[in-house]
Amino acid sequence: MSHLEIEHAKRLCLKLPIIEPSPAASITDGAIAVFHQLIQRQALDKELMIDVVDYRHLAQGSQVLLICHHSHYALDFADGVAGLLYRDRRAQGSLSERLSLGLSRLKAMAEAIIEPLALGFAGDRLLLRLEDRLWAPNRSEVAQQAQTVIARALEAAGHPDSAVVALEEDRRRALGFSVKLQRALIV
């Protein structure tokens, strides 16, 4: 798998950790109403917002989702980390273009819910996954190459010198990285 091939990896996921409130579980009830209000106000630019999904009954994973045509957003509890999750579903372009788009969409969503849900984010940290087992299978040599590709893409997206570290975890999961940005995405 070459650098060039990893550029094709689709379905980029970005997760911005929530540090307040702690535990974050207390916000999920409010999130249902807030997500519905975002649709009513058509608050997300360039997103075709479709519906809100309630998975609060699940002990893990995404709890409340906002389904859009191009992306899914969620308050997500997977990996033992509560966070705002962005999942690119149908974005086009190179990985850096999609990363840049993803970061701006994640930021816009975070800004839209930060006040109504009284949230605090770890704005300089991200969990990044490439949910594409065809172009980015979770193997150590792919992870190494992807690390470089992602760092470059982050630089092109306005985040130079970001620290990208491959996650050492179950190889059946989508290839994952922890990212430390030099400049916080949101404060």
Place this chain on the structure above:
Amino acid sequence: MATWKSALAGAISEPLAEEIDGFETQMILRRQGALDEAVFAELRLRRGVYGQRYDNGRRHDGLVSRSLDFPSGETTKGPGTYWDAPGMMRLKIPGGLLSAEQLEVLAELAEEYADGVLHVTTRQDIQFHFVHIEDTPDLMRRLGAVGISTREACGNSVRNITACPISGVCADEAFDVTPYAQGLNAYLLGHQAVQDFGRKFKISFSGCGGSACALANIHDIGFVAATREVDGQTRRGFRAYVGGGLGAVPHSAQLLSEFVDEQELLPLTHAICLLFAEHGEKRNRARARLKFVVAKFGIDRFREMVAEKRQTLADDPRWSTYLAPFVEQPVASQAPGAASGASRGTALSHWQQTNVRRQRQSGYSTVTVALPLGDFTGDQSRALADIARSYLDGTVRLTVEQNIVLRWVSDADLATLYAQLADAGLAQPGAETIADITSCPGTDTCKLGISSSRGLAAELRSRYLARTLDPAIAALRVKVSGCFNSCGQHHIADIGFYGVSRKLNGYTVPHFQLVIGGKWAENGGAYGLAIGAIPSKNVPHALSMVLDHYATARAEQESFHDFVRRVGKAELKTLIAPTTVVPSYFEDRSFYSDWGDPREYTTGDMGQGECAGEVISPVQFGLAESEKEAFSAQLALDAGQAEQAAQAAYRAMLAAANALLRGKQLIVEEAEQIVDNFRRLFIDTELFFDPYAGGKFANYLLTAHDARDELPSLDSARRRVEEAQLFIEAAHACHGRM
């Protein structure tokens, strides 16, 4: 450019690979407009690619109805179904049997193509939601590579074949039905005999007649394992039932044969499928299930027809070859697990009480993983795969109650297994209790949903999980459907609910009909009937009232089913009457939205409320009158008075029709006049037509009117009572539209 097609070349059988390529070509043709949208819709359904709520490009956001302007514009994947709209993908998991490897692939697919969640259906199946049609060919390829098909998972064909999830380890069974379910599935999949049905066709296998595991009674064909001594040898076979089904008006299956030898299982089914294709209704979907063919000919004539058709079939080696290599489920060798450090005290013992059952084989147990609303995540699926490999025989089984059963758990491993499940968030207690509620997708994703079945189920579940319950109450089954179609199997629950709506003073309010009298045991042994519509937000309160009454007034050892029969529905209806009242919009707005969905319910219908008080229209009065008649029909039915029941049901429909006529300022009294005017003003104009069911409900009145002088059987009276209830619901809906 790498593709899944090239990556998996060789891993998928050639015919399947060709089928998926063919579907991809059909997608291209449809996008070019070269393939008719209705034809394409049936083609994709037969590949498991289903529609989902809002795929007509409109959604009410609680304030206004908005159009969803998908990028592909006017391109559709079926009539009124936009190409880009998220859809549902249903798989076929015969008998609910999944291997560890399959669980891992399902996890990947849920994460990459859906919303991260795997949903277990009431047919032991898996479906994914929010899938884009363009992702479906790769999804099918990746499934095909691990032996899972989506073929004929939806559409007018043989749906997923169900079987007892504890077959092979159950103490009560005649024998393990698993290989028969698998064998029949393999035989019928894509078979020419099942390609020309007018409607879906459902088959189940039960290991015994007493439990409810596979619900023979509600299937087009229900097989119940039986053995017979022939020439000193024990032969395996099945008692065969035909013509059962839930849906709007449920039918109990009828006995076709006391004993079908295992060698005859496939040809007999083949013959029935041919008869269904020949005689089943093709145009009127409402009368297209096998139950109508059986009813048309009568079971005796139908039995003869099956035998005649069977004789025409040329021998096929496949009828018996699938039996040869089968050996009973081997016992997986288990290293006794160390319980140290795994004990979690009372939580473990509570879980053991509700979720663990002894197997027939000593030293082993089955464990039920109680999935909330049938959902689990990709990570949880991988955790289950690990468990299947470490503790089981490498497989798990899905259940019709939307759970997962783990078999062959060494008793010594229970504590460590519990710890592992708990770490994965899968050790919730209360399996197969009142807290373990079955629900269809309802308004969350189903286009036909009226009320939020999942929202209600989640609410009831959290309330009952938090309580310590009287064992008799804990053992009850609650099942919820979002509409009358009964995908949540509300008819055979101890307590069922199905979604309806009511228009009150210009506002539409979500409600659920309370259904009682059903029986989960004996393979879905009795169907309940609706006794009253309760506003959604009052359902938990109404349920508590019924359960409290049962707890205090039941006779010793009296089952809920017997209790309902003894006290009568009238008493229970009176009991819940206070909960049927809806506070005005200005008193309590919470009643005007549904569980788990803060949007105001159908606000597009809203007018300005009258603060001074509720205004009851003559139509509402008339509809209330019709409900009273429908209820008296039920009471007559309970008393075994078929004629009185059918007459009261007919009067209920007349009253509902007359109520609507009053809304048109027309006052008539004679039955003939009511029917004539109703036909002119509501049927000919299609004003009464349901957006999805068309004129189906209107026909109930016409049929009852034509048959008003006939003496009905108890069975047909029961159907008339069901039809009256649905006719009244349709009248409410029509009133809402007027």
